[in-house]
Amino acid sequence: MSRLTELFEQKNKRVLNVYCTAGYPQLNSTLEVMGSLQKNGADIIELGMPYSDPLADGEVIQSSSLVALNNGMTIDTLFDQLATMRTSIYIPVVLMGYMNPILQYGFENFCIKAKSLGVDGLILPDMPLYEFEQIYGKIIQDNGLDFIFLVTPETPETRLRKLDALSSGFLYAVSSSATTGTDKDFSKVAVYLERLKSMQLKNPFLVGFGIKDKASFDAVNIFANGAIIGSAYIQALSKGNNVETTTKTFLERVLSN
Amino acid sequence: MHLFNELTNYQQPSEEGYYGQYGGAYIPEMLYSNVETLKNQYLQIMDDPAFKAEVAALLKDYVGRPTPLFYAERLSAEIGAKIYLKREDLCHTGAHKINNTIGQIILAQRLGKKKIIAETGAGQHGVATATVCALKGMECVVYMGEKDIERQAPNVARMKMLGAKVVPAVSGSKTLKDATNEAIRAWINEPDTTHYIIGSVVGPHPYPDMVARFQSVISAEMRTQLEEVTGSPLPTHVVACVGGGSNAAGAFYHYLNEPTVELVAVEAAGHGVHSGMSAATTQLGSTGILHGSKSIVMQTKDGQVVEPHSISAGLDYPGIGPLHAFLYASKRGTFMSATDEAALKWAFHLSEIEGIIPALETAHAFAVLPEMNLKPTDVVIVCLSGRGDKDLATYMQAMDLK
């Protein structure tokens, strides 16, 4: 059973997935950030592989990606850093990134290597369904990785069911059509989340984009199995000067009762 | 791989938008609905007789088509071949870009859209978009690299005068690539009401095919016009500059399946192909994904897109449309390049011997003529994609240096 599946069997409410950019704020802070996230209550870590042209990302994640690239982060360097990951990180880790750097690395080699390091799944927002079915889905599956598709309020039902069927681990429900880090009115999102909940999907679903604090985390948890926080955490990291204290303060607020 | 679609017809990408291994729609789910709607409707809309008539009427009375095919006598004598110029510089707004924006604005109306966004490099596509938005009373926002805003000031002023909002793209290299990223992100953020008019044969399927079809009017006219003067619709060569590749796609389109016609695409070599300051994508790039399609992309070995260089903002792009990538890979197209210096020299030379001041982009196409080993019997059409008014600041600087 995959770490993600196992997690959701034990906990299917208020699951918190936090995004961080590999190589940010410093080239070598990747594992430190991941360790702090685990220690302070994150259930899943979504580790972003920086890319020069991140189409789905808003300014905050764009700029953290740029810093990470300028710090010298590459897939090779990241894999070197992750070599010792599983000696300290026991929660699920999914890699988020864009297709192009992975194609240059070699898609299959990438999957083999990621799996061997203890990575659990992949989120690739620009992976088309067609190419997934034709080529990449099988490679991902053969290597025992979960793949998490994104769905939006505009995704038609038949497509949504298909994306759910092809995903494993969880499904990524984008709160509304937007890039990351955009503010949301969660009363409007509720209708969509209620619909998702009523669909009896195969996978649990986590809501992402615009979740930034306790209020937004609580709001989506009425319907969802949990949520994904990205830009708000990166912003906190960019302002704080100590990873552990910044992370602790940030997650305490989000998770407080 | 299953994706390989062996094309016999270069005009027609596969159902999923592939020309050979290039094309597709590598877009985040947030854009799926919009792109899918477009994909399902563009051919139907473009085939509708009422749509065709509306486009044709505007191309005639507003854009001023057909544009002339001009026999360049002095240039022909100098090069030693018969050289014809397809005068896209005489289109309203001064470049071929408006052929596409006229089509797409009417298409956007049919799709019920209220607002238009666009990216622009040289500003020609931005101006062409702002123009048709003014014509149709639609809101218009144009994303333009901060660096391009500086070097193409007259076009920025024109867009503003036409009522468009010009938003500077400040990420990355602050040029066309980044303006395109910003436009795509803006589209993600308001997909329902907005149509994105891409300015070249790039982007996710169906854009490359749709833009090529709108630009194909160029070669449709070339065939008729050439036949009138030479008795044959077929030249031996068609030459065009390539940024994303829309004027080239338009000039090649009705010759793609005519194997006797050599299709010459000219990329910007910047300071020289291997100088590290170049935009010659096919020479420097490799298979990659940029702006939603798989094509040839200038990138590092780690798959990060690199910042290109060209003196001409319209060719300063690290990618190329998937059709052109396929023309390159299949060797159906001949790919050449011209440096900044050669382009500048030819901008002046064409002005002096033919009385036509070309855009800097266009000047690249002329710069390869002496290297093509042409024979006196060759009949060459050069796509004169745009006029040089927007580049006067660069030309004035060059004159000061002379």
Ligand SMILES: Cc1ncc(COP(=O)(O)O)c(C=O)c1O
């Ligand atoms: C006059 C002119 N020619 C050519 C281009 C390059 O674009 P494309 O390769 O799409 O024709 C531009 C782009 O701005 C232009 O303004």
